[in-house]
Amino acid sequence: xxxxxxxxxxxxxxxxxxxxxxxxxxxxxxxSTTNDFNILNHIGEIKVVVNLSRVNDIRYLNKFFxxxxxxxxxxxxxxxxxxxxSARKERKSIGKIPILRNIYFGVEFIFxxxxxxxxxxxxxxxxxxxxxxxxxxxAEVLGRLVSCGFEIDGYxxxxxxxxxxxxxxxxxxxxxxxxxxxxxxMPRIGKNGKIIGVYxxxxxxxxxxxxxxxxxxxxxxxxxxxxxxxxxxxxxxxFLRKYWLDELPQLINVFKGEMSIIGVRPISETRxxxxxNELQEKRKKIKPGCIPPYVSLNxxxxxGNIEAERIYLESLEKNPFTTKIKFxxxxxxxxxxxxxxxx
Numbered sequence: 001x002x003x004x005x006x007x008x009x010x011x012x013x014x015x016x017x018x019x020x021x022x023x024x025x026x027x028x029x030x031x032s033t034t035n036d037f038n039i040l041n042h043i044g045e046i047k048v049v050v051n052l053s054r055v056n057d058i059r060y061l062n063k064f065f066x067x068x069x070x071x072x073x074x075x076x077x078x079x080x081x082x083x084x085x086s087a088r089k090e091r092k093s094i095g096k097i098p099i100l101r102n103i104y105f106g107v108e109f110i111f112x113x114x115x116x117x118x119x120x121x122x123x124x125x126x127x128x129x130x131x132x133x134x135x136x137x138x139a140e141v142l143g144r145l146v147s148c149g150f151e152i153d154g155y156x157x158x159x160x161x162x163x164x165x166x167x168x169x170x171x172x173x174x175x176x177x178x179x180x181x182x183x184x185x186m187p188r189i190g191k192n193g194k195i196i197g198v199y200x201x202x203x204x205x206x207x208x209x210x211x212x213x214x215x216x217x218x219x220x221x222x223x224x225x226x227x228x229x230x231x232x233x234x235x236x237x238x239f240l241r242k243y244w245l246d247e248l249p250q251l252i253n254v255f256k257g258e259m260s261i262i263g264v265r266p267i268s269e270t271r272x273x274x275x276x277n278e279l280q281e282k283r284k285k286i287k288p289g290c291i292p293p294y295v296s297l298n299x300x301x302x303x304g305n306i307e308a309e310r311i312y313l314e315s316l317e318k319n320p321f322t323t324k325i326k327f328x329x330x331x332x333x334x335x336x337x338x339x340x341x342x343x
Contacts, residue, residue, distance in 0.1 A: 001030050002023065005050065009158065010159070020077060020079075020153055021048040025048065027045055027048065028048040029046050033051060033053055034064075036068070040070070045073060046073065047076045049068050051081075055080050055081070055136065056136055057134075059131025065150070069172050075169070077165065077166065080145075080163075080164055084136065084138045090160070092104075109135065116134075117180060117181070139207070140205045140208075142214070145166050146207075146211060147172065147210045148172040149170045149172045150168055151167045151168075151169045152166055185197035185198065186199075186209070187268070188266035188268060189267060189269060189288070190259075190266070190288060193284045196253065197253075198253055198258075198288075199249035199250055199253060201240055203240050204233055205232055205234060212268060213270060215227045215229075215231075250266075260324070261328065262293075262296070262324045262327050263286060264286065264288050264313070265309070266289075279306070282317075283309070295331045295335065296308075296327040296330040
């Protein structure tokens, strides 16, 4: 088993695996497969599964992860590997040619990422590729693993591949509606504590929503109150966020009566639970808004989720109508004079 892993990877990769799992245990299964049949038909209990084939070549990826989850003992380890989109660019020689690389990878992205999600084009994609060599980001694979009941323990990059170490902590969610399209509906805390779906243009990789706790646990928040070193963001997502363009679909929530133009920021349940109790109760009494108070008050976002909202809520209790008008025009002034920018 040791020789097989070293032959396929290297001694240092094997030693990395060994720091997380008992590689010489009889309950350790080492395979190189893209078919979950080879996992499900293994006789006996399994404590560790190591798959040396790239997940890029697995057609039904979530189904494969779910099968591994089913066969593993509770707290069992699953180790897999992938070629990330960035590593793929480095591997291909065209990635070193300016202009041509942008055209090539742009076309490849459309074929590899858009075609599989469009009904009429999906058949063409799978006919030509058979689901192999798919383009995957680190964030998507980690998010898929979490959605399938695994906890991410670490990852290690070697020779163009990313080896991911996970632990089974629960059953899969079998989510058939994970985020994928350009328009994303985020679960956020609304009025009366009700969960609402807040619309935004996608700025993160698919399945990124499953990694919120993981990113915060490892990186915390940056000076703007956003998750630090957030690898879930796409390059175009950073552009959309910089100029607030990703926020435009929130107008749908305004028309639906779930949000106001001005109001406290719609935040996740994880972030909401970090707020002081008295601020949580005040937040529940009103609708969240498209333009949060920290924009109007020109305060850093890390303070904007606490102090700016406290100022806004206290003012709103005394003068509901005039507060909204005042904060609206203050926000417009700060945005158009570039005194404040989105993260």
